[in-house]
Amino acid sequence: MAAGPGIRPEADGAPRGSGRSARNYPHLVAERCGYDLVDVTFSGATTAHVLADSQRGAPPQIAALDGSETLVTITIGGNDVRYVPLLFAASLPRVLRSVPVLGRTVRDLLDPGARDAALGVVAESLRTVGREIRRRAPEARVLFVDYLTLLPPPGTPAAPLSDADADLGRHVAATLARHTSEAAAETGCELVSVDAASGDHHAWSADPWTTRPGLPWPGRVAPLHPNAAGMAAVADLVVAKVSGDS
Template structure:
């Protein structure tokens, strides 16, 4: 079989989408129905899935995460496909949205206030593009025979002009800016490093949590028996798998 390695954060792992992946660390939040597994099944690939909830570009490249080695160490050069979904935790995208769901008093706590600070989010965006470029370059170097595909994040908010439930509009505006910036940085990193790009964000614009056919989940509590808030649901994972498989010339 051809070897496929999936790298990334919770947006690829699929926390809360039942069932859990057999043998995966529970803290990884890795679903047996995440897009890497669906792609591997559709294309007949031998999957090594090291996606991990909470991962940053540093966890992918150089830092251990809860005792687990950097994800890139999984690559041995025999891969024919590598997918990468990363960067959101670097810029505080989902934590920002989670902070927006808190009562006003809690939003003034220092840690939450930092997440909601436009200047700090802008600084984080300025730092994520070179980090993503480093990821792309390192993966290309370690897996020279592989198709390397960045897969950006599914849409988590309705378009401008539409309400996002009860989320404060100023925070929603900031989160949209962060999401747009992350998409631009991911696309630029893919182009700069010779990687491919699957634009899950563009494909899912009409499938936000408040839409008729959502691919992602809106506000709520992160309970283990259902998809986590501001994360893909099963339909979203299936949709991303279809996009990735089609980009590889197959069908999910």
Template sequence: MNGRYVALGSSMAAGPGIRPSADGAPFRAGRSVRNYPHLVAAALDLELVDVTYSGATTAHVLDERQNGVPPQIEALDGDERLVTVTIGGNDAGYVPLLTVAALPRFTRSLPLLGGRIRDLLDPTARDRALVLVADSLQRVGQAVRERSPRATVLFVDYLTLLPPAGSPAPPLAGVDAALGRRVADTLERLTGEAAAATGCRWVRAAEASRAHHAWSAQPWTTRPGLPLPGRPAPLHPNAAGMRAVADLVLDALR
């Protein structure tokens, strides 16, 4: 398989902290040469255009600049053989809610910061955000299809971060972990629905990684904590996770 491959998405595709970093990528993008787009491109001998960027939302894919970088969809020129999309979690506040849930409880009472934390951990606020994500994901699929009508377009959902219900996920409280699972499950479902509604395909990374959550014996993702140099970002894929997602994408293309 030869041709052009454009990878769109957020940090769950970029791979922040997985060494080495991609040459020429903006520092804040957090792009790794061992992320799943690079692994897929190498396996299929594709020309990779990786515009994944940590912190990206669906708006950054569609029509908003991010830290001076054009909307990701502008990387598409119609000659693509393959496009992958991993997006939506930042719209819903998924990793941010898990990040703040791991902070000491007193932080929820701090001026300014406490209000943001309480909003992220508010189930009603997360549900409102997810309602908007449903429409946004479909708009992403439609826009990619219009720009790249001959490409195979794959929505790749997020690797599982949390253990199943009833299992502890320290330092997260049970109620916060339950909210995280609800957001994750909804994102998974909405990604599949967007793929089906827009003529794209769905790579089910969440389903494949249930037994490889961050608290498992063989994790494909990392637990909450402080970002450390030379290590994958907290609550993000590790190198094994990126390899696993790449294999899922390759299987979908066979």
């Protein structure tokens, strides 16, 4: 969500498979605020990839910190709870839920109990991320930037998702936003509440900041991710926070 897969142009030197855009919100904020940018966003990253695990050969993201930072932004947690895969699975033809192997994966993604278990784990993982960033960048201002709204409000159709699957997606999004806010507050970080600011710009709206479900065609913005307008809106919110305007 922070990397900006499919938003052109790709960032110079972006690792293969990272989906890192030169117009993602870190780049836009750095340009507007005059910062030297170190961008380690990587599509598909989890909290483990921030803290300890390599991703396609790239070191853990936290290794980029050396204590000289002025500002650190972090958007993470959605892949831990399989938020976008859940919505992608919900958009598939229902008959696929009974197909061997694939059906089991789809049913797990759409299982409320499994999603709640993952949400319970990510709550502590987000706190660990906040504590470790504060430890490694003690002089920096650290901003958790949560996720743009993907789904319309309850009662508004989100075809091809069923109402029940859309409600599960909303539950995951709301709980993840709450855990992110709590992690920021408990670890001496700050929150940029993109989720709260983007409700009228969901993927089914007339002025969307995110994309609807679909196939990830080359050259297009990734489905169920921010579009260019969404990235610009997130950058606006981060700059306002840094400037003390919100």
